[in-house]
Amino acid sequence: MEKTLKQFDEAINECKEIFSKKTIDYGTAWRILRTESLTDQILIKAQRIRTIQEKGEQKIDDNIKSEFIGIVNYAVMALIQLDKGYAFGEDDLKLGKEEVINLYSEYLKSAADLMKKKNHDYGEAWRDMRISSFTDIILMKIFRLKQIEDNKGKTLISEGPEGSYNDMINYSIFALIKLNEEEL
Numbered sequence: 001m002e003k004t005l006k007q008f009d010e011a012i013n014e015c016k017e018i019f020s021k022k023t024i025d026y027g028t029a030w031r032i033l034r035t036e037s038l039t040d041q042i043l044i045k046a047q048r049i050r051t052i053q054e055k056g057e058q059k060i061d062d063n064i065k066s067e068f069i070g071i072v073n074y075a076v077m078a079l080i081q082l083d084k085g086y087a088f089g090e091d092d093l094k095l096g097k098e099e100v101i102n103l104y105s106e107y108l109k110s111a112a113d114l115m116k117k118k119n120h121d122y123g124e125a126w127r128d129m130r131i132s133s134f135t136d137i138i139l140m141k142i143f144r145l146k147q148i149e150d151n152k153g154k155t156l157i158s159e160g161p162e163g164s165y166n167d168m169i170n171y172s173i174f175a176l177i178k179l180n181e182e183e184l
Contacts, residue, residue, distance in 0.1 A: 001120060004177075008115065011110050011176040015072040019104055020097075028095045030077050031087040035161065036149050038078040039142060042168060045070045048137045053132050064131075065179045068172040071138065072108075075165040075172075079107045082161060091164075111169040118170070126174045134175040138168050 030038075045067045052058045080103050086092045095103070119126075126134075145164040148155055 001116075004117075004119060004124060007180070008112060008173055011173045011180065012072075012112070014176065015069050015173075016101075016108070017070055017102060018063070020101060021072045022096055023100055026166045028093055028100055029097065031081070031084075031093045033077070033081065034086050035078045035081050036146075038081065039073050039145050039149060041074045042071050042078075042141045042145075043139075045074070046135060046142060049135045050132075050139065051097040053135060065176060068175045068179070070178075072169050075169045076104050076107045078165050079106070079162060082165075104184070108169070109175075111166045114166050115170045115173070126171075129174070131175050131178055134171045134178075138171050141168050141171075 033041075034039055049064050049067045052064055080100070083103075084095075141164045144158075145161055148158070148164070153160065
């Protein structure tokens with residue numbers, strides 16, 4: 001488990017670095033997006049990963065790894081939006097860089113805490129999974145989440161959107177860990 005925690009932190013730091021740099025470049029323009037739009041952005045990234053995996057080639061330079069990083073970052077944005085609400089106009093868009101990075105870190109810490117609990121119960125079963133399975137599970141989570149969103153967030157027995165976003169974060173981090181191991 002110690003190895004996983006170290007690798008998890010390394011992957012989180014990689015995602016956070018990209019998020020921080022894009023926050024400098026773009027600010028928090030994403031605050032205008034409703035969570036449904038963020039879910040659709042995650043869908044686009046996951047479908048691209050699956051297409052590349054199935055075709056075995058790509059025509060755009062962004063690799064699978066960068067798409068998993070994008071899923072993590074969009075899922076964190078969605079969690080922030082669920083908490084703060086989306087912005088209605090330009091004045092509402094602005095969150096200070098420090099505030100948004102603190103929120104980002106807070107949500108990734110929650111995802112890491114969930115991962116630790118699940119890893120305890122499942123015995124790191126994810127290490128035996130294929131990256132393509134992570135992609136498929138993320139896609140399944142997205143379609144479940146879209147159904148919950150279409151139902152205005154109401155569920156009879158299922159977890160709410162936060163659980164789905166956290167699961168997508170964790171499966172993406174697991175994929176990043178495995179991709180990083182392949183690079184070694």
